[in-house]
Amino acid sequence: MPNEGYKPNIPEAFLKAYDSTSEEPAINALWEQSSFANPDTCVEKGITAPDAEAFTIVLPPPNVTGTLHMGHAAMLAIEDILIRYARMQGKRTLWIPGTDSAAIATQSKVEGEIYKKEKKTRYDLGREELLARVAAFAEESKDTIINQVKRMGASLDWSRYAYTLDDTRYKAVMEAFVRMYDAGLIYRGNRIVNWDPKLQTTVSDDEIEYVEQKDPFYYFTYGPFEIGTVRPETKFGDKYVVMHPEDERYAQYKHGDTIDLEWINGPITATIIKDEAADMEFGSGVMTITPAHSGIDFEIAQRHGLDIEQVIDERGILLPIAGEFAGTHIKKARPLIIEKLQSKGLVSRVEENYVHNVATNSRGGGMIEPQIKKQWFIAVNKEFTIPHSEIPGIASGSTTTLKSMMRASVESGAIQIAPDRFEKIYYHWIDNLRDWNISRQIWFGHRIPAWFKGDEVKVQIDSPGTEWAQDEDVLDTWFSSGLWTFSTLGWPEKTEDMRTFHPTSVLETGYDILFFWVARMVLMSGFLTGQVPFRQVYLHGLVRDGQGRKMSKSLGNIIDPLTMIDKYGADATRLSLVVGTQPGNDLKLSEDRVRGYKNFANKIWNISRFVLESCENKNLGAELSETDAKLVDEARAVAAEVGTHIENFRLDLAADAIYHFAWDRFAAEIIEESKAVIKASSSPSEQAAAHSRARMLYESLVIILKTLHPFMPFVTEAIWQKLPHDKDSAILMVARWVR
């Protein structure tokens, strides 16, 4: 506490309004130079106890496909609040930054740009050249993103920066693949997969996005039956006719009966199959199947051991089975096939405008065409012996499956999900989970460590020799993302970081990637480390525009975080993304919101100036009067309340509480009442009151600055730097939270 006769020597900059554009870069430089975002530094400098509890968050790594949007800004604001609070609590606090190569998304973006400018495909360029171009793009994009992240004031430990494709992470991915293969959890097999003919790769079930579409629905005469379809081009090979075993309309037909009938390219013999997959309510209750190009049909075919014939190739071209239509693209073939069927009198009716959902690749690809392909899969239902497990309910050395391990992690409470309604959604997803297709037919990513020589296969990290050829495919980007909580800590090496910081404390991300990412981390971490990846999941909502619409280029309603930071400051931007948001609920953001919080930053600035001016020539070591002590306690109580809210992940309530205390109570009432006390100083008792009052104001200000710091780090730190030097910490970022 400064002593008698303290002269605040208020810097000139303080006499004007708070100017975020001049203060923020200086504060950022101060933090960076301190390197207090690195917990090791804090321990070395004696700020954090070496045995202090760890608090870890891994930053969901932004894709290196572009620039930061408001969703990222919200994520950074929320996580930085949690991190700064934990750090001020004296915890060993680590927030790990990173970026994600985002295999398909990045490659397809670069491919698209190359095609636009040079009319060249990846096959024209070749693997090496394309990879170089993608890597260059990723590098540039990465730098942009890092700079944007820093401008938000995010106190990440950049010395631990990780990129999914850097050497350490590459090693982790290879190791993970080999271990899972050796445990029998990764296998290669012919299965029906989601094939994207545009990007020429498979995608996982979760990456599929169903888009509503209107198409004509055709009914054909198929012998004595009527069958329906929107996709006549798949029907060439259909020689099985399926009906429900209990459908009385077709009781006369027995399973295995054959019927001769006239079909697209001439007479065929069809076989009756009775299977419960046929829906009696739909259409005529009878269907033909195309096992090579439909998931359900494939399952039916497998159940009954039926022939499976490919009709359409990888580029969407009809194969010789299509007879005269062979070599034609399915889009062009469809009307021609209808024409032919009509001329043969086989079209019984057409229902125009049939509304149905078609599968598309949500990663910037095209319509999905189911195909049977030899792919790598992770077996989620296969039993295995887990060597080591800290997951409650799963004992080390016991037999389990990945699915039940994922379930146990949440059911046991080892992982808590906020808001908790997402736990149900998580279970539902697990129950419907099928084997995860992890191979992708693109070039950018982690190449699968499998080696072939003739029919022999070896799975190992290093090449077994020159005569062995490596698998051409790369891994699904979520495979490497699934390792993120521990690959960033140096796994598979037994590092000090791994021991200290894993499992991580909180995983904060958008609810839209609960399945893609959160669930996959639970899977990977459970199997490979025997631990849950994090103890708490916090799912934030999506940032939408003022009218609740998604922000998009075509709507022109994008609010760019950098523009907001330039205009109103990072603090105002952060606060606007936190106040009024509850976990799991979308946030409607308008520029007015941001502007409002800029005024608040300025308010804090002015409060501070007033307090410092009031402290001029006052003894801040003076005894506090009873009234003033109560007022300081009031501020302290608010800090405690804010802390409780933060621990409950109610950042909206926390911010609201300190906002109202600072503005409506401290500035509007306490300061107003203090003006007279500070000025009147004729009698000794009045002077004592003035000294006490000044001290109260100063102490309250310190409490407000500390409490507000996680939310508005820049303005609070800027003010802190102008406070007298004998405060409890030279840098507010590592000051101890109010006690």
Added chain:
RNA sequence: GCACCCUUAGCUCAGUUGGUUAGAGCGUUCGAUUCACAUUCGAAAGGUCAUAGGUUCGAAUCCUAUAGGGUGCACCA
């Protein structure tokens, strides 16, 4: 089709195990301002808490149904 969420002031949202007169920000209107304030301060208007039942001494809050909006999953021959 199954499940979940939302509906509170003009707008965006709080309202924690049911408990006085339902709150905030923004916006609107009126007034003040040589005062720490690129402003700020004071005041006002504005709500049948979606609708209808029920439980209860008491319901924005719990239960049921309905309507509207949204999301996830499945189906899609």
